[in-house]
Amino acid sequence: MTKQAFSFENKNKNEEIFSPLEVFKEYIRRKGLRYTPERETIVREIFSLKGHFDVDELYLRLRNKGEKLSKASIYRTIPLLIDCGLLQEVYHEDGHMHYEPASSYPHGHIRCLECRKVEEFEDDRIKEIQQDIVKKYGYRITSVRFEMLGYCQECLKKVHL
Amino acid sequence: MTKQAFSFENKNKNEEIFSPLEVFKEYIRRKGLRYTPERETIVREIFSLKGHFDVDELYLRLRNKGEKLSKASIYRTIPLLIDCGLLQEVYHEDGHMHYEPASSYPHGHIRCLECRKVEEFEDDRIKEIQQDIVKKYGYRITSVRFEMLGYCQECLKKVHL
DNA sequence: TTACCTATTGTTAAAGTAAATCAAAAAGAG
C-alpha cells in the first residue's frame, strides 16, 4: 500500500500514520524522482511552520535560516507536494497563492475582507458532503476547500460595512 | 432597504427580487459612482452567459459582439460586482481567476484535475454550515465557496491515477 | 568506487495577469 499522511481515509482505521517527510520520500521513490537536500529542506520547513504560507514568505524564512536555495526550487517542489496529498492551496490573495499543509480533519476558512485575518473552523459536514460526492459522482477527491468571505465581528463594529 | 439579488437572506421571505442590473444600478447610485455604458455592457454580458468565465473570455466575447471596451474596464468592474454581491471568484487556474454570477442556491464545484471539467452540485449543508458560522463567530458572510479537486469517473477509467 | 545517465539546480529570460498612470472623454448635478 502507498504511504499516506493526513489522508481522509486512514483516520478511522488502524493503519500506520507516516510523517510528511516519509510520505514525500516514498512519493519521490515511486515516481522515480530524486531526493535532493533542497526538496528536503523545503518540506521540513513547510511542516515545521504548520500554518498558512506563500512562496515569498517561505523563501525568506529559509533565507534567514541561512539556507541557500532558489525560489525556483520552491515553485518546483510545491506541485509535487500537492500531487502526493501533503499540501493544499487555500486561497489566492494579493496576486499570489497561499498554501497550507493538508490536514486529516475537515476544516474550512473564513477570511475577513476588512482586516484580512483568516480563521479556521472544523465541521464534520464538510467530510460528509465529500463522501456523498464520491458516492454520487464517482470522483476520487484529492482535496477539499471550504472558504467563506465576509466581515468579522470586530470589523463590523468598527466601520459600517 | 438595500436592493439585493440572489442574496442568501431574501430567499425564504416575501421580499422583492431584483434583477442583477437593478442591484448594480442601486449599488452604483448608493456609492456615488457613475453608471456608464461600459459597465452596463459588462454586467449584461456576465448575466447573459450565466456560467463561469475569466476576464479574457469575457473580453473576447464582447469584442466579437462588436462592443468596443477595454480589458481595463472589465478589471475595474469586477471588484464592484463582487462588492455588491453579484459576482464570486470560483477558482484560480492557469494563472488567472475564474468567476461566476453569485447564485441564491448554495452549491459547490468539483474540478477534475485530468480533463479539467468543472461540475456543480447542490447541497443544503453548505448553507447550514454558513449559518452556524454566522451564529458562532458573528461574521457577516458575503460569499461561500466549496471546492473539491480530484479525478472524475471517466478519467479514472482511462488512466491509472 | 567509479562511470554513466538523467533529473535537478540556479540563473536568466519570458509569458502573462492585474494594477497604476494619465490625458481625453463623459456622467451627472446644478
Next chain:
DNA sequence: CTCTTTTTGATTTACTTTAACAATAGGTAA
C-alpha cells in the same frame, strides 16, 4: 449648458509563475 469629478482606453509597470539551459549532483549498476 456648465462645471466638477469620475471613468475610459492606452500604455506602462509590478509581480507571479513558468520556461530554457548549462552546470551540478542523485542514483544505479558494473
